[in-house]
Amino acid sequence: MSDNNIKMASEHLDFYYGDFKALHDVSLQFRKKQVTALIGPSGCGKSTYLRCLNRMNDLIPISRVEGKILLEGEDIYNTSWDVVSLRRRVGMVFQKPNPFPKTIFENVAYGLRVNGIRDKSEIEKRVTESIQQAALWDEVKDRLQESALGLSGGQQQRLCIARALAVEPEVVLMDEPASALDPIATQKIEELIHELKQQYTIIIVTHSMQQAARVSDKTAFFYIGKLIEVGDTDTLFTRPRLKQTEDYITGRFG
């Protein structure tokens, strides 16, 4: 357990929406600088699980968590944890692009400002770097002061990625970041994930088997709130251990 390469882990995690138990005893580890894909049919709890990792579910009043989630060995649901600093270390990109109704520049600068960075040149530098890192720079460099809402869906999503990267999190959570995008934008985001893995620990929810196979090192298969199987992506897709997994990845599911 005290493996230095483990960035984040959940131990016997149960999650409830009121009386409804959405996650059952999920134990999963995420290694540093690896991409882990979460797959499974709709409604199986992937988003719920992901949102436990940065305590986004705290916003749902009736929700309840049991078990542990560890970030570098420390339990993030421990009462002494500061949620704000947790979310700074564990960033998130949402399924639907959600840029703020501000300028492109301000969208990325926002995270820096709320994290106390005031120095103008520092902000400018990090905004530029993050937009470059998100492979968006060439498309927006001449219109940084225009509204982010004028960007295309794919551009908006890369802007949201840039926004998440600007605060230099350690872990990046992505909930189907490419689900609303065309193949070209999707490809750009996948290439981006490859780049990002040099630096970040990435956990990505996806409905596309091909995408999971292309971008991830590990894949975890969820079914009705349970973690069914987890393993190296290559192994899981070629030689799954369980029949359920095989049925799902080959599309014979029902």
Added chain:
Amino acid sequence: MTGNRRKKAEKTMKSLFFIIATASVAVLGMIMIFLFMEGLPIFKEVSVKNFLFGKYWYPTSDPPDFGIFPLIIASISVTGVSAVMAIPLGVMTAVYLAELASKRVAEIVKPMVELLAALPSVVIGFFGMVVVAPFLQDIFDMPTGLNLFNASLMLAFMSIPTICSISEDAIYSVPNALREGSLALGATQWETIIRVVLPASISGISTAVILGMSRAIGETMVVLMVAGGAAMIPGSIFDPVRPMPASIAAEMAEAPFRGEHYYALFATGIVLFLFTLFFNVIADFISNRYRQVGEASL
């Protein structure tokens, strides 16, 4: 044949609604024509400039003075001071209800704020006269508690519900995705409200503020009862004033029909109308201009 009958019925309904709609527009038009017909003749006696900027309103002395500048200043200052009180209170209440209050608290507080809007203005005026005025008089040792400040306070009470409920709708309609996006970056709830939610709902809040103000500037009963009634340019917020609606309401009954005074009061009505029209046009402009806020569209 039923198809034909249905078509005919539909057509009848359509024309019926058209007539009803035109009727209210026609009434509005008639009132305006009447207002201008009864107001404009005063400008045969005084120039527009002297009317608007004349400093003396002595409509019954001989010769009379028809300068409504003190009344205009009174209306603007009463509305302005009430805005200074009502905007922060109304918007903050809206933020509290939409963002911070638990569901149960919101369910209790919201109807109460709305009930404030249901209070007849004469009741608010009465409260200002009987409770607030003596209180002000005692505390600040003033000759009269019926003054600009008291009127502004009462008008603030009246515009808070408008400002609050329209702002709350605006804040409520900010997509949750924006809040989550902000929180996920390590912003506190407070920063999220100030820097994301409020800017995203600014058009709705501005509309709310302007509608609240336009209600305040046209309000008659309250200012008639508590503003003090002196047609002078106020030197401080504790001076008595005479806003335009109060002047019209107080003097109309005794102004000789179609005399100069009568015309002057109608002309004051025109000025008041132009003020509220201006507020509404601004409100319309803002809500159209910033319509596209919130969740990005794909």
